[in-house]
Amino acid sequence: MEGLKKPDPQIFKKALNQLHVTPSESIFVGDHPEKDVKAAKNVGMKSIWKKDFQWDNVDADFVVDDLAELFSIIHKVNDDSILFN
Numbered sequence: 001m002e003g004l005k006k007p008d009p010q011i012f013k014k015a016l017n018q019l020h021v022t023p024s025e026s027i028f029v030g031d032h033p034e035k036d037v038k039a040a041k042n043v044g045m046k047s048i049w050k051k052d053f054q055w056d057n058v059d060a061d062f063v064v065d066d067l068a069e070l071f072s073i074i075h076k077v078n079d080d081s082i083l084f085n
Contacts, residue, residue, distance in 0.1 A: 007039030027077065029070065033058040046077060
């Protein structure tokens with residue numbers, strides 16, 4: 001237990017630090033608009049919202065109905081980052 005809870009940015013930063021990656025190299029997938037999507041975006045991560053019937057119009061970088069869609073999004077993000085580096 002880290003003693004931290006989402007949406008505290010420190011929990012995201014600590015995870016990134018432990019993985020030795022920057023926010024711009026990371027994608028966060030979640031189903032809560034504030035605690036997952038907005039919190040990840042606030043630290044500079046790409047965000048993917050796993051649609052949930054409780055919310056509409058979530059401001060995420062990507063939206064999925066099914067987690068199987070993640071592979072194509074990750075592939076696209078990787079291809080785009082190669083083009084812009």
